Amino acid sequence: MKIKNSVIWAMLFMAVIASGQSPYISVTAEKGDGVYSLLRKQGVDPYETFDDFIALNHENLRDSIHLYEGRTYFMPSTDSIPVVEDLKEAKPKSENAISYPIFGNKYAEVTTKSSKLKGTVYYLISGHGGPDPGAMTKFGNVYISEDEYAYDITLRLARELIAHGALVYVIIRDEDDGIRDDRILEMDKDEVAFPDKTIPLNQVARLKQRVDIVNELHKKHSGQFQRLIVTHVDSRSKGQNIDVFFYHHAESKNGKKLAENIHSTFAKKYRKYQPNRTYSGTFVDRTSLYLVKKTHPAMTFIEIGNIKNKKDQKRILEPDNRQALAKWISEGVISDFEEGEIGPIR
Structure with a gap:
């Protein structure tokens, strides 16, 4: 289930770091990266995971929303993140x-x-x-x-x-x-x-x-x-x-x-x-x-x-x-x- 509450995210994040068992992938922001493009590069849906990313990394963001080039950021657990597919090749999978x-x-x-x-x-x-x-x-x-x-x-x-x-x-x-x-x-x-x-x-x-x-x-x-x-x-x-x-x-x-x-x-x-x-x-x-x-x-x-x-x-x-x-x-x-x-x- 997707967790949206930033306080809960922060508490979970600190808990897993303290235990030495982190499910989070760390990535480095490159020149020109925004939050959406960074998430997209990792193969996850940026529109579904944006809030979770901000909650995890809020202390490492400029104006609470922009990345710093060269800094390391944490991705939410991939166990609960939907994978983004290449829509150029995608075909309707269902009536939805x-x-x-x-x-x-x-x-x-x-x-x-x-x-x-x-x-x-x-x-x-x-x-x-x-x-x-x-x-x-x-x-x-x-x-x-x-x-x-x-x-x-x-x-x-x-x-x-x-x-x-x-x-x-x-x-x-x-x-x-x-x-x-x-x-x-x-x-x-x-x-x-x-x-x-x-x-x-x-x-x-x-x-x-x-x-x-x-x-x-x-x-x-x-x-x-x-x-x-x-x-x-x-x-x-x-x-x-x-x-x-x-x-x-x-x-x-x-x-x-x-x-x-x-x-x-x-x-x-x-x-x-x-x-x-x-x-x-x-x-x-x-x-x-x-x-x-x-x-x-x-x-x-x-x-x-x-x-x-x-x-x-x-x-x-x-x-x-x-x-x-x-x-x-x-x-x-x-x-x-x-x-x-x-x-x-x-």
């Missing part, structure tokens, strides 16, 4: 594993984790795309753009929600990108709007297209629990470091609750993994935004960070961080659904 090509070869196969979101419908929109790359900045000798990183996080979120039983519509989609484990995501302009509509060049036409698609699908799924999540990356001055923050419709009780639940999840994660800093992300109403104002499902609009700020760039450039963002958002989504609807308003 389904392949979704949009996630790319490596991540196409999605195994059911639970039925917590059974009966729900989620619409996911990543900002910009097609002829509009969104916010851009130069990183080293190359340019990076908002649409590519928002899309990667959105795909990772979609995969998490599907694994818990949700029906998910990825509204802005790039069939040949998939989930990418690169720091620099190559820019292109071949994104389309669900199912295969060309994205207009005109900004208002682009936004209206997305609104029309979501509202038509919302009508199709009338009577079901439906939510919309829009993901963007902000652009501000280079010196402005911002935390993840959320918008919702001023008159949408359920939209506010969704934003609040995800925001609360982020606050808890920061307290756990970065106790030495304060999470300053907010959730506020901003009905003036076109998508917030015009779409019918209860929704939240997420700004991931400032693409021009070096600290915020780490949040989006590192694939492990993009996965963590998706995981945390999904946990907030699950919490929101488990609390249920608040009245009939949006």
Whole structure:
């Protein structure tokens, strides 16, 4: 059974060390390693064992979450850790594993984790795309753009929600990108709007297209629990470091609750993994935004960070961080659904 309580992990760890009988494998972090990549190298599922790893090694981590190059870290007991298989060659083993090509070869196969979101419908929109790359900045000798990183996080979120039983519509989609484990995501302009509509060049036409698609699908799924999540990356001055923050419709009780639940999840994660800093992300109403104002499902609009700020760039450039963002958002989504609807308003 997987142990999640860090205090118990620490007590067990000290006990086995004192007895001279350690079931833990020690590994050395190399340049460029993150927690997820280190776990992945050892052939274990990084998403299932992340919390256990942090609990075992919390005194040897920078900001309670980052590795130090050249230091030794302990892996949780392999007796209870699921082995990661190469998804490029994987084939469905049972009715609980389904392949979704949009996630790319490596991540196409999605195994059911639970039925917590059974009966729900989620619409996911990543900002910009097609002829509009969104916010851009130069990183080293190359340019990076908002649409590519928002899309990667959105795909990772979609995969998490599907694994818990949700029906998910990825509204802005790039069939040949998939989930990418690169720091620099190559820019292109071949994104389309669900199912295969060309994205207009005109900004208002682009936004209206997305609104029309979501509202038509919302009508199709009338009577079901439906939510919309829009993901963007902000652009501000280079010196402005911002935390993840959320918008919702001023008159949408359920939209506010969704934003609040995800925001609360982020606050808890920061307290756990970065106790030495304060999470300053907010959730506020901003009905003036076109998508917030015009779409019918209860929704939240997420700004991931400032693409021009070096600290915020780490949040989006590192694939492990993009996965963590998706995981945390999904946990907030699950919490929101488990609390249920608040009245009939949006």
